Amino acid sequence: MLYYAVNTKEMNPTSAEEGSRETAFIYAVTSAGVVHAVTQACSLGNLTECSCDMERQGLPAPDGWKWGGCSDNIRYGIQFARQFVDAPEKAAQKKPKNVRNLMNLHNNEAGRKAIATLMRMQCRCHGVSGSCELKTCWRTMPTFAQVGDYLKQKYENAVQMKPTKFVRTMMQDKMSSRELNIQSSSMKTKRQVPLGKTELIHIHKSPNYCVEDPKKGILGTSGRVCNKNSTGSDSCDLLCCGRGYNTQVVRHVERCFCRFVWCCQVKCKTCVTMLDVHTCK
Amino acid sequence: MSSMRTTVVFVLVLMMVLPYLGTAKGRGRGSKWWGIARAGEPNNLVSNSIKENSITNSYLDPDVHATLRRKQRRLVRDHPGVVVAVAKGAKQAISECKHQFKNRRWNCPTKDFHRGRNLFGKIVDRACRETAFIYALMSAAVTHSVSRACSEGAIESCTCDYSQRGPSGADWEWGGCSDNIQFGVKFSREFVDAGEKGRDIRYMMNLHNNEAGRVHVSTEMRQECKCHGMSGSCTVRTCWMRLPFFRVVGDNLKDRFDGASRVLISNTGRTPGNGRKKYNYQLKPYNPEHKAPSKKDLVYYENSPNFCEKNLKLGIAGTQGRVCNETSIGVDGCDLMCCGRGYKTEVKEVVERCACTFHWCCEVKCKVCRTKKTIHTCL
Numbered sequence: 335m336l337y338y339a340v341n342t343k344e345m346n347p348t349s350a351e352e353g354s355r356e357t358a359f360i361y362a363v364t365s366a367g368v369v370h371a372v373t374q375a376c377s378l379g380n381l382t383e384c385s386c387d388m389e390r391q392g393l394p395a396p397d398g399w400k401w402g403g404c405s406d407n408i409r410y411g412i413q414f415a416r417q418f419v420d421a422p423e424k425a426a427q428k429k430p431k432n433v434r435n436l437m438n439l440h441n442n443e444a445g446r447k448a449i450a451t452l453m454r455m456q457c458r459c460h461g462v463s464g465s466c467e468l469k470t471c472w473r474t475m476p477t478f479a480q481v482g483d484y485l486k487q488k489y490e491n492a493v494q495m496k497p498t499k500f501v502r503t504m505m506q507d508k509m510s511s512r513e514l515n516i517q518s519s520s521m522k523t524k525r526q527v528p529l530g531k532t533e534l535i536h537i538h539k540s541p542n543y544c545v546e547d548p549k550k551g552i553l554g555t556s557g558r559v560c561n562k563n564s565t566g567s568d569s570c571d572l573l574c575c576g577r578g579y580n581t582q583v584v585r586h587v588e589r590c591f592c593r594f595v596w597c598c599q600v601k602c603k604t605c606v607t608m609l610d611v612h613t614c615k
Numbered sequence: 616m617s618s619m620r621t622t623v624v625f626v627l628v629l630m631m632v633l634p635y636l637g638t639a640k641g642r643g644r645g646s647k648w649w650g651i652a653r654a655g656e657p658n659n660l661v662s663n664s665i666k667e668n669s670i671t672n673s674y675l676d677p678d679v680h681a682t683l684r685r686k687q688r689r690l691v692r693d694h695p696g697v698v699v700a701v702a703k704g705a706k707q708a709i710s711e712c713k714h715q716f717k718n719r720r721w722n723c724p725t726k727d728f729h730r731g732r733n734l735f736g737k738i739v740d741r742a743c744r745e746t747a748f749i750y751a752l753m754s755a756a757v758t759h760s761v762s763r764a765c766s767e768g769a770i771e772s773c774t775c776d777y778s779q780r781g782p783s784g785a786d787w788e789w790g791g792c793s794d795n796i797q798f799g800v801k802f803s804r805e806f807v808d809a810g811e812k813g814r815d816i817r818y819m820m821n822l823h824n825n826e827a828g829r830v831h832v833s834t835e836m837r838q839e840c841k842c843h844g845m846s847g848s849c850t851v852r853t854c855w856m857r858l859p860f861f862r863v864v865g866d867n868l869k870d871r872f873d874g875a876s877r878v879l880i881s882n883t884g885r886t887p888g889n890g891r892k893k894y895n896y897q898l899k900p901y902n903p904e905h906k907a908p909s910k911k912d913l914v915y916y917e918n919s920p921n922f923c924e925k926n927l928k929l930g931i932a933g934t935q936g937r938v939c940n941e942t943s944i945g946v947d948g949c950d951l952m953c954c955g956r957g958y959k960t961e962v963k964e965v966v967e968r969c970a971c972t973f974h975w976c977c978e979v980k981c982k983v984c985r986t987k988k989t990i991h992t993c994l
Binding site: 542544562567570571572574575576578579580581582583610612 | 719720744872873874875876877902904905906944945946948950951
């Protein structure tokens with residue numbers, strides 16, 4: 335999943351050493367992953383500690399439908415993840431003013447909040463031949479791909495904080511549930527807008543990931559597949575950092591024109607297409 | 616007579632030996648004519664060509680004379696007026712190169728011309744992608760400029776291309792003056808490739824890239840039409856072939872620069888059996904899994920230097936002092952441009968004329984604006 339969301343960027347998910355934008359994303363998406371998996375396990379009945387969220391079960395709703403079914407128990411998932419994922423950070427936080435821990439804690443929470451905000455309602459009609467005379471609704475989690483897309487968006491707009499100011503304000507707030515009124519100091523624009531709990535924050539600038547650097551765990555972009563026709567971050571221009579690209583002709587064999595033959599066979603033709611694949615020099 | 620024969624033999628031997636001497640110095644020899652771009656203004660060249668026709672028939676400006684090989688001098692004599700087109704083309708190529716590479720570490724630096732020195736500096740001695748691009752662009756520019764000059768009537772030995780006479784479309788017919796791409800390509804082959812004689816891989820690389828430049832011009836030819844009906848209606852329409860804008864050629868070649876293919880240096884040389892044809896060979900890719908270079912692809916066989924630090928041996932100035940874009944993640948961004956050395960930020964006050972108005976008659980009055988610009992330069 336992590337790869338799915340970031341695979342167009344130059345980054346490969348390797349290093350979380352520095353407090354960069356990528357680190358922020360990794361923490362958020364990992365913590366979201368725990369919430370997602372635990373909550374799903376609850377709903378499936380795989381865990382003894384929890385089950386479906388029955389809180390609203392049977393409560394009437396204004397529009398003539400009823401709460402029912404198995405709502406995903408997001409509260410349990412978040413609570414569990416908060417204890418489990420944040421544990422090492424909280425232990426380390428006892429040392430004063432550790433900026434990285436504060437950053438991690440914030441991003442972990444942002445990942446969990448991402449799932450909470452993407453929760454949606456699903457309904458089913460039970461009337462005669464599917465008519466909606468009788469309707470049951472329940473809360474369900476988004477697919478993890480949706481969570482990834484959402485967090486990717488947050489990654490693109492991640493806010494860089496100046497470490498000193500960050501510590502001061504975070505310490506004052508003591509990670510309270512109130513919105514954090516932090517001045518982010520991304521050098522130029524003094525941001526006065528309150529920083530939401532769903533925003534990702536980072537303290538270091540990202541390296542460019544272009545050239546291999548084993549010390550930092552950066553693999554470099556050499557050999558990565560790039561898109562010649564794109565202008566975005568997956569384009570050969572940006573991904574290859576100006577080194578240019580190689581072209582390979584790949585023989586792509588697939589089954590096509592499949593049809594059903596009575597009885598019971600599916601007959602297909604094989605189609606061969608030659609594709610140009612571009613990889614960075 | 617016999618002494619001449621010995622000189623010819625000597626020259627021949629020299630030419631066969633030179634490429635194998637191992638020094639990089641002679642590798643860019645075929646490119647000496649590029650200096651024509653710096654040899655005087657077009658006006659000088661025009662007057663020269665007139666002199667050449669009327670009086671001695673062999674007179675060339677000494678600066679131009681010095682840049683050309685014997686065959687090229689003969690070509691210039693045979694096609695009066697062509698030297699202006701070549702010089703114009705070379706100039707166009709230089710400015711196009713600078714435009715295409717303005718945001719990159721290598722920004723196509725050129726030197727003021729000195730006799731025998733290479734216009735683009737020592738980078739041409741290295742068989743890297745940048746060199747491939749320069750050769751292709753130069754050759755394309757000559758093709759472009761000569762073809763255009765033909766249809767403009769600036770060259771005495773050629774004229775418009777009237778060969779497009781065959782079947783035309785339903786509501787239009789061929790006519791007018793097509794740009795003479797055939798002459799342009801033919802001339803460029805003779806003129807540009809004049810110096811590329813030999814069997815070594817470097818010559819083949821140059822020949823391939825020169826040809827690629829020409830192909831990029833000739834395949835981008837476009838049809839242009841005009842309507843001649845009553846008050847401009849399209850009952851009668853004539854069409855002719857027009858050269859592409861040179862910017863289009865530059866853009867396409869820049870694309871090929873990014874996807875240039877590294878070729879294998881093999882001992883076999885040209886493919887057997889086709890020894891007589893100059894352009895009939897297939898270069899093999901360095902990595903056998905990669906696609907073989909097509910006619911339009913640029914080829915090279917040595918890695919580019921990174922252009923970060925100053926390197927006198929290769930004539931690279933380095934990126935120190937270059938202006939970079941702080942917000943870009945591309946090659947023009949400060950991170951990549953400055954090669955991780957960091958950059959300094961200055962706020963400069965720029966004085967510009969602004970809010971200009973026209974006053975009757977005939978004055979333009981402007982205000983002076985002072986704006987602050989932030990400029991980042993590499994350390």
